[in-house]
Amino acid sequence: MAKTKIVSKQRDAELTKKLILDAAECEFARRGLLGARTEDMAIAADCTRAMIHYYFDSKETLYQLVLERMFSEQAKVAQGFDVNQATPAEALERFLRIIMTDLRENRNLPLIMLFEGIQNEGKYYKKIVISAIYEPIQAILERGKKEGVFRSDVNSLHTSINIMGACLFYTMSRNNLAHMFEGKPDILSKDLYDVHMEQALQLVIDGVNSIDSNNSK
């Protein structure tokens, strides 16, 4: 039998680091900080567990870096949005579209935030990340109420939360929802996700509009 040369993969520190961060992000989004297994991260990143400790100090440090990477990605997206642009309904639609479009890429953020709150009492996240989402929505809702185009009985705090629920639940529950669709397709494929976005926007925008608020009761 011919002597087989075992080809070792090319060495690339930056790539390895990125692969570990990506794998860690997925793993943390599956199980949270405590439940995550470094072994599973190593397998997903195609390296050994020792490499994780070579580049990143500990599981906890890695976790913090994963959070920071997600947050800075997210911060880029929503920052500088003018809540007073166009009509309130248009502003709300544009803002939610921006958030949801980003979340198709940054898909682990909602789950990691959820875990973070449940498991670590939000110890590692910055509250500013939440404010950056909810404050613009609340501001738009308040403006819409003042201008009389949104129903006056909208509670902007509660409604901003429920709106986010309508927008995020689909992404977060993708594992449970897949079997509801024919042939268990990729819930986050562009085509399906676009339908989700349109349907969520429709529900939300009409849900706050005041035009029929009296005669629909």
Next chain:
Amino acid sequence: MAKTKIVSKQRDAELTKKLILDAAECEFARRGLLGARTEDMAIAADCTRAMIHYYFDSKETLYQLVLERMFSEQAKVAQGFDVNQATPAEALERFLRIIMTDLRENRNLPLIMLFEGIQNEGKYYKKIVISAIYEPIQAILERGKKEGVFRSDVNSLHTSINIMGACLFYTMSRNNLAHMFEGKPDILSKDLYDVHMEQALQLVIDGVNSIDSNNSK
């Protein structure tokens, strides 16, 4: 020094079993099957870890019993609901009210279901639990469209999911949301939860109504 009698607590098998199940439910809702720690359950149930194995075979068996208990609780609530009662808007409101009211008690269900999908590919849950929620909503939405009282461009599959998002997100994200409210109150207190329910119903019902669907665009 006087000899102090250490009072041991009363023995009560049924109570202990219930305490373990309750503690396990909370712990599983925090970390899922794999991440949950039996030690933490024992502390919460005020017993030793050995008691968990005395009454329940393994962590996994305990997990299945916790799921079954939650599911049977939930099944009682929604079963027998007539989706053709009253107007579609009224039927939807009543159904969602029933679901949400129960979920204030059965508060761990959504999170455990979420974990179950993410971590165990839904291996342990019955798909019927999901159907029992989504099918009535979809049926009501379809009826509303046929009767012309709900907007015709509602996709009943997507919209039923987004509706559940608006209704469930508040409960599921309670740990992250608390700090958004003044004085970090109990998000699930009756008063606050009632506001949530009204706001969610308002958003959802008006979000699907067709009355202003053309002139609001």
Next chain:
DNA sequence: CGGTTAACTAACATGTTAGTTAGTATGTAC
């Protein structure tokens, strides 16, 4: 009160996980 059963505990056995370390292989500069 004495004997039996069931609820419970402490200590142990076994397996799993995070993190360490000593050494190897690879790319690079001269």
Next chain:
DNA sequence: GTACATACTAACTAACATGTTAGTTAACCG
């Protein structure tokens, strides 16, 4: 080609997890 730095691995250790077992204590019944 050789020397060097760094990417990487295998084989560990220590801490922690689940599950077991042998023994203890409380309740109940005659």
